[in-house]
Amino acid sequence: MLEARIQQQFFECADLMYQVADGLARPIADAAQAAVGCLTSGGKLLACGQGGGQMLAQWLCSALMLRFERERPPLAALALGPSLAQPLQATGELAGDSALGLALQVRALGQPGDLLLACSAGGEDAALLAAVREAHAKEMSVVLLSGPAAEASALPTLLGETDVWIAVPHERPARVHELHLLVLHALCDAIDLQLLGDAEPS
Template sequence: MLEARIQHHFFETADLLNQVAEALSRPISEAAQAAVGCLTAGGKLLACGQGADADLAQWLCAALMLRFERERPSLAAVALGPALARPLGGQAGPAPELLLATQISALGQPGDLLVVFAGLLSTDPALHAAVQAAHDKDMSVLLLTGGDPGPWPDRLAETDVWIPVASPRAPRVRELHLMALHALCDAIDIQLLGEDGPA
């Protein structure tokens, strides 16, 4: 009984991967092209997420700054923190829903790329404010969502890229977002270094 339930997790993920592989290949390719265009023009990637999705932002930036599977020069990528330390003197900082947007306003430049891991948080005010702050700075956005996208499609600009995973289960969404990051990092390396590497 327990073994069958454990196997079901693997089967469910495998089925979902097969369902979305073709549909997500185009937006992941577009995301890789946007990232390489940004980085080769002297821009940087800013990445953010809430809760466990913030770990995906950290993972992406580590893979770009250090390496994915191949040695290459470091790429400019910064994971934004979901919280800021209280300033000296105890002054109140920005409201919690504006913490990410404040960092984007301070660090973002036109031509930079914001990567947002929204998971199942279709109405999270902090993530919506982050996307708006990026647009205000003439930055493009790469948005990864799961489940019901809610108002997200209406918040995106023409230059933005959307990678939706239509699963209502947070573990499956996170697994597929990590798989999308693997494919994205590989595609970035291929564009920068050529195809002589792991497939």
Template sequence: MLEQRIQQQFFESADLLYQVAEGLSRPLAVAAQMMVDALTAGGRVLTAGLGTSAADATYMASLLSGRFEQERPGLAAIALDAQAQGYADPASALMRQIQTFGHPGDLLLLYEAQASGAAAALLQVAHAQEMSVIVLSGTQDDDWRGTLLDTDVQLRVPHSRFARVAEAHRLLSHCLSDAIDLQLLGAGE
């Protein structure tokens, strides 16, 4: 019984990835181009996430500033710290950091696997800084979708289980990293 439940986790994850592959390929290409445009114009990518999504934001910043699968110069990416000292809640810490570090031409890459209720406020702060936004989200995000501008991109993984959304977000991060490297370096080996 336990083995079947474990196998079901794999099957459910694989099914979700197959279901979203076609629908997300175009917005992923647009998002990757947005990131390349920002970086090559001297802007930075600020990554952010609340709760366990903060780890995804840190991971993505390390892929950009370090490397993905090919050696290349580091790209200007900063993971914002939702646990910054002196703030009543993580969302307030992120808002302050977006205000402090975000400049026109920069891009906010926001991970929102679980609805936190703070996404709308973070988007508004980024827009006030004249930043574009890419949001990697899950299913329960209807309350802030109206905050997205035409220049923003949402990469939505429609699933009710947080674990499946988080798994897909890791793959989306890899897809973005690969697409950025392809555009900057050409096809690797």
């Protein structure tokens, strides 16, 4: 019984991968082109998320700064931290509003031409909404990784023509996080392909 349930986790994940491969290939390619365009023109990638999305943002920036599967020069990528509510208590304007922590980091660090990657497995997220709005105010493009719940939120409605939306159509957050990690693997590989050419990873 227990082994069958564990096997079902693998089967469900594998089935989802096959189902979404065709539909996600184009937006991942668009995101890779946006990232390369940003990084090769002197811009930087800022990544953020909530919960598991924060860990994925940190992983992505480590892969870009250090390496994914091939040696290359470091790429300008920075994972934004969790809520800054406590240190901001003295500001007055934003005191106690933890949702604005990510947006403040985008405001402080973002520049026109930079790229924000926001990762959310859930739906409505005030912190990510504020971060995306701030990115657009700074003339940055946005790549949004989401699950299906985001369709009912305001997040997709904020996206513009230069933004990319990568949505994993599954109700279980665990499956969404697994596919988000695969999306980031594919994204890093596509970035390296564009920068380094077609070669086998070492």
